[in-house]
Amino acid sequence: MTGPYRPPPALAARGLSKAFAGIDAVRDVSFVVPTGSVTGLLGPNGSGKSTTLRMLLGLVHPDAGEADVAGRPLAAHDVPGRVVGAVLDGRGAHPRRTARAHLRCLAPVVGVSDARVEEVLALVGLHDVAHRRTGTYSLGMRQRLALATALLGDPAVLVLDEPANGLDPQGIVWLRDVLTARARSGRTVLVSSHLVRELEQTVDHLVIMSAGRVAFHGSLAELGALHPPRTLVASADPAALALALAAAGHTDAILGADGRLVVTGMGADGVASVARTAGVPVFGIETATTDLERIFLSMTGAPPPVPAGPSTGVRR
Numbered sequence: 001m002t003g004p005y006r007p008p009p010a011l012a013a014r015g016l017s018k019a020f021a022g023i024d025a026v027r028d029v030s031f032v033v034p035t036g037s038v039t040g041l042l043g044p045n046g047s048g049k050s051t052t053l054r055m056l057l058g059l060v061h062p063d064a065g066e067a068d069v070a071g072r073p074l075a076a077h078d079v080p081g082r083v084v085g086a087v088l089d090g091r092g093a094h095p096r097r098t099a100r101a102h103l104r105c106l107a108p109v110v111g112v113s114d115a116r117v118e119e120v121l122a123l124v125g126l127h128d129v130a131h132r133r134t135g136t137y138s139l140g141m142r143q144r145l146a147l148a149t150a151l152l153g154d155p156a157v158l159v160l161d162e163p164a165n166g167l168d169p170q171g172i173v174w175l176r177d178v179l180t181a182r183a184r185s186g187r188t189v190l191v192s193s194h195l196v197r198e199l200e201q202t203v204d205h206l207v208i209m210s211a212g213r214v215a216f217h218g219s220l221a222e223l224g225a226l227h228p229p230r231t232l233v234a235s236a237d238p239a240a241l242a243l244a245l246a247a248a249g250h251t252d253a254i255l256g257a258d259g260r261l262v263v264t265g266m267g268a269d270g271v272a273s274v275a276r277t278a279g280v281p282v283f284g285i286e287t288a289t290t291d292l293e294r295i296f297l298s299m300t301g302a303p304p305p306v307p308a309g310p311s312t313g314v315r316r
């Protein structure tokens with residue numbers, strides 16, 4: 001019996017490895033990027049994100065492993081530029097060329113017209129400055145132009161390496177909207193960052209890399225399930241409460257540094273009910289939702305990020 005047709009994943013990495021001068025940059029990396037998702041590739045600097053993206057795009061030859069885009073190697077597609085668009089760094093346009101001329105040059109390569117050039121210029125907010133030479137552009141403007149270049153062929157898959165670099169807070173919100181709109185229309189985005197906050201409101205799937213390996217791969221819900229929320233309870237008698245919880249079959253409670261009992265895997269209502277039944281007074285109870293940044297740091301051993309500056313850490 002055959003089941004319903006399932007499209008291949010938008011991107012698939014199978015056992016990708018790469019060493020430079022004998023030092024592993026990426027080791028046995030496997031993951032899939034589901035079609036229609038915004039998938040975040042998250043990892044500290046030097047964890048192997050760029051090398052992985054370049055292997056997926058056929059720009060770096062892996063020492064071992066294979067990469068597929070929409071079910072086959074990118075080179076096996078007739079017009080690769082219509083299948084995948086990439087932003088690997090903010091450079092790429094000749095500084096003496098205008099943004100419009102740069103895109104018009106590339107349009108025939110991916111088989112689109114000048115009208116599409118105007119469309120992507122408008123989409124990335126560069127229409128009014130498209131006549132200027134790109135050498136006069138700010139880093140954020142160059143990022144927008146790089147995104148316009150990647151979008152030119154309206155590809156099914158977008159691969160973006162740290163696209164938020166150089167964008168101001170409004171730019172990051174704008175980028176987030178562009179990426180989620182692509183996913184809503186059934187296309188796919190793989191976007192890398194070393195900053196959790198840049199991605200956490202945008203992605204539905206995550207690949208977390210640490211020291212060249214995959215530390216986690218799955219949906220945000222699956223990540224959350226690995227790290228259940230904790231309930232913090234201020235009680236006159238935390239020891240009695242811990243005993244009451246244990247008697248109720250719940251043993252995962254420890255005394256926190258601030259004197260509160262930290263109960264993992266049981267919600268505030270449940271803890272309150274046990275406390276009430278046991279007659280243990282409780283004078284404060286709160287749920288500590290597991291934030292993505294804490295999980296990321298625990299998985300990668302990355303140093304805490306610098307406090308959010310003007311171009312990072314934007315929340316809507």
Ligand SMILES: Nc1ncnc2c1ncn2[C@@H]1O[C@H](COP(=O)(O)OP(=O)(O)OP(=O)(O)O)[C@@H](O)[C@H]1O
Nearest residue numbers: 020024025043044045046047048049050051052194
């Ligand atoms: N062409 C290269 N030659 C030598 N070493 C390289 C090369 N490209 C990457 N590396 C090394 O491989 C490791 C992984 O680098 P990579 O750029 O893939 O990581 P990354 O997670 O993208 O980091 P970043 O966010 O800093 O770009 C690093 O130690 C890097 O120095």
